[in-house]
Amino acid sequence: xxxxxxxxxxxxxxxxxxxxxxxxxxxxxxxxxxxxxxxxxxxxxxxxxxxxxxxxxxxxxxxxxxxxxxxxxxxxxxxxxxxxxxxxxxxxxxxxxxxxxxxxxxxxxxxxxxxxxxxxxxxxxxxxxxxxxxxxxxxxxxxxxxxxxxxxxxxxxxxxxxxxxxxxxxxxxxxxxxxxxxxxxxxxxxxxxxxxxxxxxxxxxxxxxxxxxxxxxxxxxxxxxxxxxxxxxxxxxxxxxxxxxxxxxxxxxxxxxxxxxxxxxxxxxxxxxxxxxxxxxxxxxxxxxxxxxxxxxxxxxxxxxxxxxxxxxxxxxxxxxxxxxxxxxxxxx
Numbered sequence: 314x315x316x317x318x319x320x321x322x323x324x325x326x327x328x329x330x331x332x333x334x335x336x337x338x339x340x341x342x343x344x345x346x347x348x349x350x351x352x353x354x355x356x357x358x359x360x361x362x363x364x365x366x367x368x369x370x371x372x373x374x375x376x377x378x379x380x381x382x383x384x385x386x387x388x389x390x391x392x393x394x395x396x397x398x399x400x401x402x403x404x405x406x407x408x409x410x411x412x413x414x415x416x417x418x419x420x421x422x423x424x425x426x427x428x429x430x431x432x433x434x435x436x437x438x439x440x441x442x443x444x445x446x447x448x449x450x451x452x453x454x455x456x457x458x459x460x461x462x463x464x465x466x467x468x469x470x471x472x473x474x475x476x477x478x479x480x481x482x483x484x485x486x487x488x489x490x491x492x493x494x495x496x497x498x499x500x501x502x503x504x505x506x507x508x509x510x511x512x513x514x515x516x517x518x519x520x521x522x523x524x525x526x527x528x529x530x531x532x533x534x535x536x537x538x539x540x541x542x543x544x545x546x547x548x549x550x551x552x553x554x555x556x557x558x559x560x561x562x563x564x565x566x567x568x569x570x571x572x573x574x575x576x577x578x579x580x581x582x583x584x585x586x587x588x589x590x591x592x593x594x595x596x597x598x599x600x601x602x603x604x605x606x607x608x609x610x611x612x613x614x615x616x617x618x619x620x621x622x623x624x625x626x627x628x629x630x631x632x633x634x635x636x637x638x639x640x641x642x643x644x645x646x
Contacts, residue, residue, distance in 0.1 A: 400602070403430045404437055411462040415444045420463030422474050424506035424524070425450070427601035431458050438462065450509050451475040451522040452554050457509045459524070475509060476525045477551050480535065482544040485516040489540040492621055494519045497544075501534040503527060512556050518544065520554055560646040563628060568638050571630070573599060574607040577617050580625040580642040588619075596620035 407423055407430075414421040426434065431448055438446040438460075445465040450458035461472050480494060494511050498521065509522030518539075523531065528548055535546040566579040577597065578585045589607050591597050597604050598618045599611070611617065611627050618624045628641030 400430045400433045404433050407434045407460060407462065408437055408441075411438055411441060411444050411446070414463040414467075415441070418464045418467045420461055420468050420472060422472070423460040423462075424504075425457040425459055425509045425522075428456055429600050429602065431460065434460060447471055449475055451477055451551050452510075452556050454556060454558075455510050455522065457522070459509075474525065475522050475551070476528050477549050477554055478521050478523060478528065478531060478546055479518065479549045479553075480521065480539065480544050480546050481518040482539065482542040483516070484518055484542055487540060487542055488516070489519075489542060491623070493540045494521070497535060497537075497539040498531065501531060503531065512554065514555060520549065520556075561626075561643050562646060563641055563643045566640050566642055567633065568640060571610050571612070571638055571640070572607065573597070573604055573609045573611055573617060576611055576627065576640060576642065577619065577625065579640075580617070580644060581619055581622045583622070591619055 403426070410421050410423065426448075435446060435448065438444055443464055443466075445463060445468045447461045447468065448458040449461075449471070450456065459474050461468065461474060491511055491513060494513075495508075498508060499505060503523075507524050507527055511522075512520040514520060532546050532548065535544065538544060566576065568575045568579060574585055574588050574592065578588045581588070588597070592604060592607055595603050596619060599609060600616055601618070613627055613630055615627045616624055617627070624645040626643040626645070628643050630641070631639045633639050
C-alpha cells in the first residue's frame with residue numbers, strides 16, 4: 314500500500330482500517346507535524362516499515378562517525394558527563410534505545426540529530442559495552458546525522474537510513490534561501506527531525522536528506538512551489554549529492570558585553586529590541602538549542618541561529634584597551 318489515496322474506492326477500503334492506523338500512530342516515531350490531517354497520517358503510516366533492521370542490510374555512503382563500545386562505567390552514571398545540559402533528555406533517550414538494541418541483538422535508528430546531541434551521544438555510547446553506534450547524514454560533512462545503535466555482533470554492515478531528494482526549478486531570477494526550502498518542506502506536515510541537511514544548489518534549487526520512509530510522500534506532497542517558484546521533487550542517489558564548504562563572510566564588532574542580544578544584533582544587523590522579541594518568541598537558538606535569556610553569554614565556537622535570518626558563528630574574541638570586546642562574527646551566506 315503506497316499510503317496515498319489514488320481513488321475514492323481506495324479511500325473507502327482504508328476507512329475500514331482506521332482503528333488499526335490510529336494504533337500504529339501510538340507505537341511508531343512521529344513522522345509528521347500535528348497540522349497534517351489524521352486521515353493523511355493514518356493512511357501513510359499503514360505503509361511504513363518498522364525501524365528495526367536485519368543485520369544484513371546493505372552499506373551506505375556518507376558515514377559521519379563510527380563508535381565501537383568498550384567496557385566502562387555503569388550506564389546510570391553516564392549522563393553525568395554530558396556537557397551540554399540542553400541535550401541530556403535526547404541523550405538519555407538514545408542511551409535507552411542502545412540498551413534495548415543490545416539486549417535484543419538488533420539495530421535501531423534515531424531521527425536526525427543536531428550536532429550537540431550527536432556529539433554528546435557518541436561520547437556516552439563509547440562507554441557502553443557490546444554496543445556499536447554509527448552516525449550518518451548522507452555525506453561526510455553532514456551536520457544533521459542519524460544514529461544507528463545495536464549490538465556489535467548484529468551490526469555487521471552499515472544500514473541504509475538516509476536518502477536524498479533533488480528539488481529543482483527555475484531559481485535564476487528568484488533565488489530561494491535555506492529557510493524557503495525548509496518552510497516548504499515543513500509545510501507538507503513533515504516533522505523537522507525527519508529531515509537532514511539542505512544543500513542549496515543556486516539557481517538549480519536544492520538537495521535534501523531525509524528518512525527513507527518519507528521519500529515517496531514528499532515527492533508527491535511537494536508539488537507546488539518554493540517561494541514563488543514551481544518545483545519538481547525527485548529521488549537521487551547519495552553519490553549524486555553536490556556539496557562544498559559553506560560560504561561565509563567575516564567581520565568585526567566591538568561590544569561592551571558578550572551577551573547574545575548584543576552580538577546577534579550586531580551580526581544580523583537588526584535592532585536589539587527586535588532581537589529580544591525574537592528570543593521571547595523562541596526564534597533564537599544557540600548551538601541548535603533554544604535560548605530563553607537575553608543575557609546568555611556567548612563564547613568562541615558558538616553558533617547562533619535566528620529564524621528567517623540565518624546562522625552566525627562566534628570567532629576570535631579579544632579585549633580592547635578600553636575594556637570592550639572585539640569579536641569576530643562569521644556569517645553563513
